[in-house]
Amino acid sequence: EEEEEEEEDEEDNEEEEMEEGNDSKTENKKGPIQSMKLKKRLRKSEMKAKIATVPKEKAVKVSEGRILTQEEFKKINQFQIKKALVSQKKIAREIVGTRKRTLDDDRLDEEYEEKRQRRIEGDGLPRLKDIEHFHKKMRRATKEERMESIMEGREGREDYGKRKKNGPHVGKTNRENAKKKVFNMVKNKIRGKNRQRSFRDQQTSLKNYLLKQAGRKPGNAKL
Incomplete structure:
Protein backbone atom coordinates (compact mmCIF):
# COMPACT_ATOMS: atom_id res chain seq x y z
CA GLU A 1 0.00 0.00 0.00
CA GLU A 2 2.83 2.39 0.85
CA GLU A 3 4.43 1.71 -2.54
CA GLU A 4 1.14 2.44 -4.30
CA GLU A 5 0.76 5.73 -2.40
CA GLU A 6 4.33 6.73 -3.33
CA GLU A 7 3.65 6.00 -7.00
CA GLU A 8 0.45 8.10 -6.90
CA ASP A 9 2.35 11.00 -5.28
CA GLU A 10 5.01 10.82 -7.99
CA GLU A 11 2.35 10.89 -10.71
CA ASP A 12 0.66 13.92 -9.09
CA ASN A 13 4.00 15.74 -8.89
CA GLU A 14 4.69 15.03 -12.57
CA GLU A 15 1.25 16.38 -13.55
CA GLU A 16 1.82 19.56 -11.51
CA GLU A 17 5.21 20.08 -13.17
CA MET A 18 3.63 19.68 -16.62
CA GLU A 19 0.91 22.23 -15.78
CA GLU A 20 3.48 24.70 -14.44
CA GLY A 21 5.51 24.30 -17.64
CA ASN A 22 2.47 25.01 -19.80
CA ASP A 23 1.56 28.05 -17.69
CA SER A 24 5.09 29.42 -17.99
CA LYS A 25 4.98 29.03 -21.79
CA THR A 26 1.68 30.92 -22.05
CA GLU A 27 3.01 33.61 -19.73
CA ASN A 28 6.11 33.98 -21.89
CA LYS A 29 3.90 34.42 -24.95
CA LYS A 30 1.63 37.00 -23.30
CA GLY A 31 4.47 38.62 -21.37
CA PRO A 32 5.74 41.24 -23.92
CA ILE A 33 2.24 42.50 -24.81
CA GLN A 34 1.14 42.78 -21.18
CA SER A 35 4.39 44.49 -20.18
CA MET A 36 3.97 47.11 -22.94
CA LYS A 37 0.40 47.83 -21.79
CA LEU A 38 1.52 48.13 -18.18
CA LYS A 39 4.30 50.53 -19.16
CA LYS A 40 1.85 52.75 -21.06
CA ARG A 41 -0.54 52.80 -18.11
CA LEU A 42 2.28 53.67 -15.72
CA ARG A 43 3.43 56.50 -17.98
CA LYS A 44 -0.08 57.94 -18.17
CA SER A 45 -0.54 57.75 -14.42
CA GLU A 46 2.86 59.40 -13.86
CA MET A 47 1.99 62.22 -16.27
CA LYS A 48 -1.35 62.82 -14.54
CA ALA A 49 0.35 62.83 -11.15
CA LYS A 50 2.95 65.37 -12.35
CA ILE A 51 0.29 67.64 -13.85
CA ALA A 52 -1.77 67.49 -10.67
CA THR A 53 1.02 67.80 -8.08
CA VAL A 54 3.76 70.06 -9.54
CA PRO A 55 1.86 73.39 -9.61
CA LYS A 56 0.12 72.74 -6.29
CA GLU A 57 3.35 71.88 -4.46
CA LYS A 58 5.09 75.00 -5.78
CA ALA A 59 2.15 77.19 -4.80
CA VAL A 60 2.01 75.74 -1.29
CA LYS A 61 5.77 76.17 -0.70
CA VAL A 62 5.84 79.76 -1.96
CA SER A 63 2.72 80.88 -0.10
CA GLU A 64 3.78 79.29 3.20
CA GLY A 65 7.44 80.33 3.09
CA ARG A 66 7.32 84.10 2.40
CA ILE A 67 5.23 87.15 1.49
CA LEU A 68 4.61 87.72 -2.22
CA THR A 69 5.97 90.87 -3.90
CA GLN A 70 4.24 93.11 -6.44
CA GLU A 71 6.14 91.49 -9.33
CA GLU A 72 4.90 88.09 -8.27
CA PHE A 73 1.34 89.39 -8.12
CA LYS A 74 1.85 90.67 -11.68
CA LYS A 75 3.00 87.21 -12.73
CA ILE A 76 -0.13 85.73 -11.17
CA ASN A 77 -2.28 88.16 -13.14
CA GLN A 78 -0.36 87.28 -16.30
CA PHE A 79 -0.98 83.61 -15.72
CA GLN A 80 -4.70 84.28 -15.20
CA ILE A 81 -4.83 86.11 -18.55
CA LYS A 82 -3.01 83.25 -20.23
CA LYS A 83 -5.37 80.77 -18.63
CA ALA A 84 -8.30 82.64 -20.18
CA LEU A 85 -6.68 82.49 -23.63
CA VAL A 86 -5.44 78.90 -23.52
CA SER A 87 -7.22 75.81 -22.27
CA GLN A 88 -6.12 74.14 -19.04
CA LYS A 89 -4.93 71.08 -20.92
CA LYS A 90 -2.47 73.06 -23.03
CA ILE A 91 -1.12 74.90 -19.98
CA ALA A 92 -0.56 71.57 -18.23
CA ARG A 93 1.33 70.22 -21.22
CA GLU A 94 3.54 73.32 -21.34
CA ILE A 95 4.32 72.98 -17.62
CA VAL A 96 5.42 69.37 -17.99
CA GLY A 97 7.05 70.01 -21.38
CA THR A 98 5.68 67.04 -23.31
CA ARG A 99 5.15 68.73 -26.70
CA LYS A 100 6.72 71.24 -29.07
CA ARG A 101 5.50 74.81 -29.46
CA THR A 102 3.30 75.67 -32.44
CA LEU A 103 2.38 78.84 -34.33
CA ASP A 104 -0.84 79.11 -32.31
CA ASP A 105 1.19 79.24 -29.11
CA ASP A 106 3.32 82.07 -30.52
CA ARG A 107 0.22 84.04 -31.54
CA LEU A 108 -1.31 83.60 -28.10
CA ASP A 109 1.91 84.79 -26.50
CA GLU A 110 1.91 87.89 -28.72
CA GLU A 111 -1.70 88.71 -27.79
CA TYR A 112 -0.89 88.17 -24.15
CA GLU A 113 2.16 90.49 -24.35
CA GLU A 114 0.06 93.21 -26.00
CA LYS A 115 -2.54 93.03 -23.25
CA ARG A 116 0.16 93.02 -20.59
CA GLN A 117 1.81 96.13 -22.05
CA ARG A 118 -1.56 97.89 -22.14
CA ARG A 119 -2.12 97.13 -18.47
CA ILE A 120 1.39 98.26 -17.46
CA GLU A 121 1.51 101.43 -19.55
CA GLY A 122 -2.16 102.41 -19.42
CA ASP A 123 -4.38 103.67 -16.65
CA GLY A 124 -6.21 100.37 -16.19
CA LEU A 125 -9.24 101.38 -18.25
CA PRO A 126 -10.43 99.27 -21.22
CA ARG A 127 -9.79 100.55 -24.73
CA LEU A 128 -12.66 101.81 -26.88
CA LYS A 129 -11.98 99.37 -29.74
CA ASP A 130 -12.22 96.42 -27.33
CA ILE A 131 -15.76 97.27 -26.19
CA GLU A 132 -17.24 99.29 -29.06
CA HIS A 133 -19.35 97.66 -31.76
CA PHE A 134 -21.04 99.66 -34.52
CA HIS A 135 -24.30 98.56 -36.07
CA LYS A 136 -25.38 100.19 -39.31
CA LYS A 137 -29.09 100.13 -40.11
CA MET A 138 -29.55 99.71 -43.85
CA ARG A 139 -32.22 101.79 -45.58
CA ARG A 140 -34.62 99.76 -47.68
CA ALA A 141 -34.01 100.41 -51.38
CA THR A 142 -36.84 101.49 -53.67
CA LYS A 143 -37.94 99.60 -56.76
CA GLU A 144 -36.08 102.01 -59.08
CA GLU A 145 -32.84 101.55 -57.13
CA ARG A 146 -33.20 97.77 -57.20
CA MET A 147 -33.81 97.79 -60.96
CA GLU A 148 -30.74 100.00 -61.49
CA SER A 149 -28.56 97.59 -59.53
CA ILE A 150 -29.99 94.65 -61.52
CA MET A 151 -29.26 96.33 -64.86
CA GLU A 152 -25.73 97.21 -63.73
CA GLY A 153 -25.12 93.56 -62.93
CA ARG A 154 -26.30 92.51 -66.40
CA GLU A 155 -23.79 94.74 -68.19
CA GLY A 156 -20.84 92.96 -69.76
CA ARG A 157 -22.35 89.47 -69.86
CA GLU A 158 -24.39 87.40 -72.29
CA ASP A 159 -28.16 87.23 -72.02
CA TYR A 160 -29.80 84.11 -70.64
CA GLY A 161 -31.87 81.86 -72.87
CA LYS A 162 -31.51 80.55 -76.40
CA ARG A 163 -29.58 82.73 -78.84
CA LYS A 164 -31.71 84.31 -81.56
CA LYS A 165 -30.44 84.57 -85.12
CA ASN A 166 -31.37 87.37 -87.47
CA GLY A 167 -32.42 86.61 -91.04
CA PRO A 168 -35.38 86.36 -93.44
CA HIS A 169 -36.03 82.65 -92.73
CA VAL A 170 -35.53 82.69 -88.95
CA GLY A 171 -38.40 81.28 -86.91
CA LYS A 172 -40.14 79.51 -89.83
CA THR A 173 -40.78 75.81 -90.14
CA ASN A 174 -40.08 73.67 -93.19
CA ARG A 175 -43.83 73.51 -93.86
CA GLU A 176 -44.08 77.32 -93.91
CA ASN A 177 -41.08 77.58 -96.20
CA ALA A 178 -42.56 74.94 -98.53
CA LYS A 179 -45.66 77.12 -99.08
CA LYS A 180 -43.53 79.72 -100.84
CA LYS A 181 -42.09 77.23 -103.30
CA VAL A 182 -43.43 76.83 -106.82
Whole structure:
Protein backbone atom coordinates (compact mmCIF):
# COMPACT_ATOMS: atom_id res chain seq x y z
CA GLU A 1 0.00 0.00 0.00
CA GLU A 2 2.83 2.39 0.85
CA GLU A 3 4.43 1.71 -2.54
CA GLU A 4 1.14 2.44 -4.30
CA GLU A 5 0.76 5.73 -2.40
CA GLU A 6 4.33 6.73 -3.33
CA GLU A 7 3.65 6.00 -7.00
CA GLU A 8 0.45 8.10 -6.90
CA ASP A 9 2.35 11.00 -5.28
CA GLU A 10 5.01 10.82 -7.99
CA GLU A 11 2.35 10.89 -10.71
CA ASP A 12 0.66 13.92 -9.09
CA ASN A 13 4.00 15.74 -8.89
CA GLU A 14 4.69 15.03 -12.57
CA GLU A 15 1.25 16.38 -13.55
CA GLU A 16 1.82 19.56 -11.51
CA GLU A 17 5.21 20.08 -13.17
CA MET A 18 3.63 19.68 -16.62
CA GLU A 19 0.91 22.23 -15.78
CA GLU A 20 3.48 24.70 -14.44
CA GLY A 21 5.51 24.30 -17.64
CA ASN A 22 2.47 25.01 -19.80
CA ASP A 23 1.56 28.05 -17.69
CA SER A 24 5.09 29.42 -17.99
CA LYS A 25 4.98 29.03 -21.79
CA THR A 26 1.68 30.92 -22.05
CA GLU A 27 3.01 33.61 -19.73
CA ASN A 28 6.11 33.98 -21.89
CA LYS A 29 3.90 34.42 -24.95
CA LYS A 30 1.63 37.00 -23.30
CA GLY A 31 4.47 38.62 -21.37
CA PRO A 32 5.74 41.24 -23.92
CA ILE A 33 2.24 42.50 -24.81
CA GLN A 34 1.14 42.78 -21.18
CA SER A 35 4.39 44.49 -20.18
CA MET A 36 3.97 47.11 -22.94
CA LYS A 37 0.40 47.83 -21.79
CA LEU A 38 1.52 48.13 -18.18
CA LYS A 39 4.30 50.53 -19.16
CA LYS A 40 1.85 52.75 -21.06
CA ARG A 41 -0.54 52.80 -18.11
CA LEU A 42 2.28 53.67 -15.72
CA ARG A 43 3.43 56.50 -17.98
CA LYS A 44 -0.08 57.94 -18.17
CA SER A 45 -0.54 57.75 -14.42
CA GLU A 46 2.86 59.40 -13.86
CA MET A 47 1.99 62.22 -16.27
CA LYS A 48 -1.35 62.82 -14.54
CA ALA A 49 0.35 62.83 -11.15
CA LYS A 50 2.95 65.37 -12.35
CA ILE A 51 0.29 67.64 -13.85
CA ALA A 52 -1.77 67.49 -10.67
CA THR A 53 1.02 67.80 -8.08
CA VAL A 54 3.76 70.06 -9.54
CA PRO A 55 1.86 73.39 -9.61
CA LYS A 56 0.12 72.74 -6.29
CA GLU A 57 3.35 71.88 -4.46
CA LYS A 58 5.09 75.00 -5.78
CA ALA A 59 2.15 77.19 -4.80
CA VAL A 60 2.01 75.74 -1.29
CA LYS A 61 5.77 76.17 -0.70
CA VAL A 62 5.84 79.76 -1.96
CA SER A 63 2.72 80.88 -0.10
CA GLU A 64 3.78 79.29 3.20
CA GLY A 65 7.44 80.33 3.09
CA ARG A 66 7.32 84.10 2.40
CA ILE A 67 5.23 87.15 1.49
CA LEU A 68 4.61 87.72 -2.22
CA THR A 69 5.97 90.87 -3.90
CA GLN A 70 4.24 93.11 -6.44
CA GLU A 71 6.14 91.49 -9.33
CA GLU A 72 4.90 88.09 -8.27
CA PHE A 73 1.34 89.39 -8.12
CA LYS A 74 1.85 90.67 -11.68
CA LYS A 75 3.00 87.21 -12.73
CA ILE A 76 -0.13 85.73 -11.17
CA ASN A 77 -2.28 88.16 -13.14
CA GLN A 78 -0.36 87.28 -16.30
CA PHE A 79 -0.98 83.61 -15.72
CA GLN A 80 -4.70 84.28 -15.20
CA ILE A 81 -4.83 86.11 -18.55
CA LYS A 82 -3.01 83.25 -20.23
CA LYS A 83 -5.37 80.77 -18.63
CA ALA A 84 -8.30 82.64 -20.18
CA LEU A 85 -6.68 82.49 -23.63
CA VAL A 86 -5.44 78.90 -23.52
CA SER A 87 -7.22 75.81 -22.27
CA GLN A 88 -6.12 74.14 -19.04
CA LYS A 89 -4.93 71.08 -20.92
CA LYS A 90 -2.47 73.06 -23.03
CA ILE A 91 -1.12 74.90 -19.98
CA ALA A 92 -0.56 71.57 -18.23
CA ARG A 93 1.33 70.22 -21.22
CA GLU A 94 3.54 73.32 -21.34
CA ILE A 95 4.32 72.98 -17.62
CA VAL A 96 5.42 69.37 -17.99
CA GLY A 97 7.05 70.01 -21.38
CA THR A 98 5.68 67.04 -23.31
CA ARG A 99 5.15 68.73 -26.70
CA LYS A 100 6.72 71.24 -29.07
CA ARG A 101 5.50 74.81 -29.46
CA THR A 102 3.30 75.67 -32.44
CA LEU A 103 2.38 78.84 -34.33
CA ASP A 104 -0.84 79.11 -32.31
CA ASP A 105 1.19 79.24 -29.11
CA ASP A 106 3.32 82.07 -30.52
CA ARG A 107 0.22 84.04 -31.54
CA LEU A 108 -1.31 83.60 -28.10
CA ASP A 109 1.91 84.79 -26.50
CA GLU A 110 1.91 87.89 -28.72
CA GLU A 111 -1.70 88.71 -27.79
CA TYR A 112 -0.89 88.17 -24.15
CA GLU A 113 2.16 90.49 -24.35
CA GLU A 114 0.06 93.21 -26.00
CA LYS A 115 -2.54 93.03 -23.25
CA ARG A 116 0.16 93.02 -20.59
CA GLN A 117 1.81 96.13 -22.05
CA ARG A 118 -1.56 97.89 -22.14
CA ARG A 119 -2.12 97.13 -18.47
CA ILE A 120 1.39 98.26 -17.46
CA GLU A 121 1.51 101.43 -19.55
CA GLY A 122 -2.16 102.41 -19.42
CA ASP A 123 -4.38 103.67 -16.65
CA GLY A 124 -6.21 100.37 -16.19
CA LEU A 125 -9.24 101.38 -18.25
CA PRO A 126 -10.43 99.27 -21.22
CA ARG A 127 -9.79 100.55 -24.73
CA LEU A 128 -12.66 101.81 -26.88
CA LYS A 129 -11.98 99.37 -29.74
CA ASP A 130 -12.22 96.42 -27.33
CA ILE A 131 -15.76 97.27 -26.19
CA GLU A 132 -17.24 99.29 -29.06
CA HIS A 133 -19.35 97.66 -31.76
CA PHE A 134 -21.04 99.66 -34.52
CA HIS A 135 -24.30 98.56 -36.07
CA LYS A 136 -25.38 100.19 -39.31
CA LYS A 137 -29.09 100.13 -40.11
CA MET A 138 -29.55 99.71 -43.85
CA ARG A 139 -32.22 101.79 -45.58
CA ARG A 140 -34.62 99.76 -47.68
CA ALA A 141 -34.01 100.41 -51.38
CA THR A 142 -36.84 101.49 -53.67
CA LYS A 143 -37.94 99.60 -56.76
CA GLU A 144 -36.08 102.01 -59.08
CA GLU A 145 -32.84 101.55 -57.13
CA ARG A 146 -33.20 97.77 -57.20
CA MET A 147 -33.81 97.79 -60.96
CA GLU A 148 -30.74 100.00 -61.49
CA SER A 149 -28.56 97.59 -59.53
CA ILE A 150 -29.99 94.65 -61.52
CA MET A 151 -29.26 96.33 -64.86
CA GLU A 152 -25.73 97.21 -63.73
CA GLY A 153 -25.12 93.56 -62.93
CA ARG A 154 -26.30 92.51 -66.40
CA GLU A 155 -23.79 94.74 -68.19
CA GLY A 156 -20.84 92.96 -69.76
CA ARG A 157 -22.35 89.47 -69.86
CA GLU A 158 -24.39 87.40 -72.29
CA ASP A 159 -28.16 87.23 -72.02
CA TYR A 160 -29.80 84.11 -70.64
CA GLY A 161 -31.87 81.86 -72.87
CA LYS A 162 -31.51 80.55 -76.40
CA ARG A 163 -29.58 82.73 -78.84
CA LYS A 164 -31.71 84.31 -81.56
CA LYS A 165 -30.44 84.57 -85.12
CA ASN A 166 -31.37 87.37 -87.47
CA GLY A 167 -32.42 86.61 -91.04
CA PRO A 168 -35.38 86.36 -93.44
CA HIS A 169 -36.03 82.65 -92.73
CA VAL A 170 -35.53 82.69 -88.95
CA GLY A 171 -38.40 81.28 -86.91
CA LYS A 172 -40.14 79.51 -89.83
CA THR A 173 -40.78 75.81 -90.14
CA ASN A 174 -40.08 73.67 -93.19
CA ARG A 175 -43.83 73.51 -93.86
CA GLU A 176 -44.08 77.32 -93.91
CA ASN A 177 -41.08 77.58 -96.20
CA ALA A 178 -42.56 74.94 -98.53
CA LYS A 179 -45.66 77.12 -99.08
CA LYS A 180 -43.53 79.72 -100.84
CA LYS A 181 -42.09 77.23 -103.30
CA VAL A 182 -43.43 76.83 -106.82
CA PHE A 183 -46.26 74.26 -106.95
CA ASN A 184 -44.59 72.27 -109.74
CA MET A 185 -41.66 71.64 -107.36
CA VAL A 186 -43.75 70.09 -104.57
CA LYS A 187 -46.83 68.61 -106.30
CA ASN A 188 -45.30 65.15 -106.73
CA LYS A 189 -44.31 65.06 -103.08
CA ILE A 190 -47.81 66.06 -101.94
CA ARG A 191 -49.41 63.51 -104.28
CA GLY A 192 -47.17 60.78 -102.90
CA LYS A 193 -48.04 61.69 -99.32
CA ASN A 194 -51.77 61.57 -100.07
CA ARG A 195 -51.42 58.10 -101.60
CA GLN A 196 -49.55 56.78 -98.57
CA ARG A 197 -51.97 58.14 -95.96
CA SER A 198 -54.31 55.74 -94.18
CA PHE A 199 -58.05 56.25 -93.84
CA ARG A 200 -57.60 57.34 -90.21
CA ASP A 201 -55.06 60.04 -91.18
CA GLN A 202 -57.39 61.36 -93.89
CA GLN A 203 -60.25 61.42 -91.40
CA THR A 204 -58.32 63.45 -88.77
CA SER A 205 -56.97 65.90 -91.35
CA LEU A 206 -60.48 66.53 -92.70
CA LYS A 207 -61.78 67.07 -89.18
CA ASN A 208 -59.04 69.59 -88.37
CA TYR A 209 -59.69 71.41 -91.63
CA LEU A 210 -63.40 71.73 -90.90
CA LEU A 211 -62.71 72.98 -87.37
CA LYS A 212 -60.36 75.64 -88.71
CA GLN A 213 -62.94 76.75 -91.23
CA ALA A 214 -65.50 77.07 -88.42
CA GLY A 215 -63.06 79.18 -86.37
CA ARG A 216 -62.49 76.57 -83.70
CA LYS A 217 -59.26 75.09 -82.39
CA PRO A 218 -58.54 71.61 -83.78
CA GLY A 219 -58.37 68.93 -81.11
CA ASN A 220 -57.73 65.22 -80.71
CA ALA A 221 -61.33 64.26 -79.91
CA LYS A 222 -62.78 61.14 -81.48
CA LEU A 223 -65.21 61.49 -84.38
